[in-house]
Amino acid sequence: MNMDYSLTTAHRLVLDVWGVTLPLSVYGLEAYGLTESTRPFNDDIYVSGFSRLIFDQVIGGHMDVELFSYGCSPEKLHWPDKALMKLTKTWEKDNLASSDSIYEIEATLISPYGRCDLSVATQAKVSLELNESFFVPVREYILNTKKYGWNCSKGLINPTER
Known part of the structure; x- marks a missing residue:
């Protein structure tokens, strides 16, 4: 994606x-x-x-991305303390919680490269x-x-x- x-x-x-x-x-x-x-x-x-x-x-959304190394055999990236490198973004959280139309996508995101869980609320x-x-x-x-x-x-x- x-x-x-x-x-x-x-x-x-x-x-x-x-x-x-x-x-x-x-x-x-x-x-x-x-x-x-x-x-x-x-x-x-x-x-x-x-x-x-x-x-x-779009009235709200949430995205989590677990970052991977680039290449055909990607590996999850970790911080020096071994914690998973992860990006999270939520916008209009109240709208996301109350919407009847929420679309869920699980994919590999090209940039930044990683496993992505995306929720999008739309009217x-x-x-x-x-x-x-x-x-x-x-x-x-x-x-x-x-x-x-x-x-x-x-x-x-x-x-x-x-």
């Missing part, structure tokens, strides 16, 4: 996320803005690339921008995760690249 800080404001949060799975068999085509004519194959969809997740009218629907050229049948992804999954050997790639 990459936060696009250039598009993020006090009430808008923009995330570029790799490897979204669209369970069409559960939620249907319409939930993702797809139709039968745009459906590329008869299977659930794995997006082998970045998609853009946009939260508008609007969340939108997801998909690049259909990255669509792969879920069955194909499961059979070849090295080909379609995140490839850390490429380093921190640009979200518009695959």
Whole structure:
């Protein structure tokens, strides 16, 4: 997950996320803005690339990031006293506690690099921008995760690249 800080404001949060799975068999085509004519194959969809997740009218949130070393075999970073290096940010805590629309995301954050738990409270629907050229049948992804999954050997790639 990459936060696009250039598009993020006090009430808008923009995330570029790799490897979204669209369970069409559960939620249907319409939930993702797809139709039968745009459906590329008869299977659930794995997006082998970045998609853009946009939260508008954000009213609160909380984020914990456990920092990792960079590389294909990342390790958790620790302070000299062996305590885990962790960043925490909460904003509009009262709104977060009272909101009916809270979205929970667990991901690896690109910068700063680490395991991220994110909770976002919003008063609007969340939108997801998909690049259909990255669509792969879920069955194909499961059979070849090295080909379609995140490839850390490429380093921190640009979200518009695959």
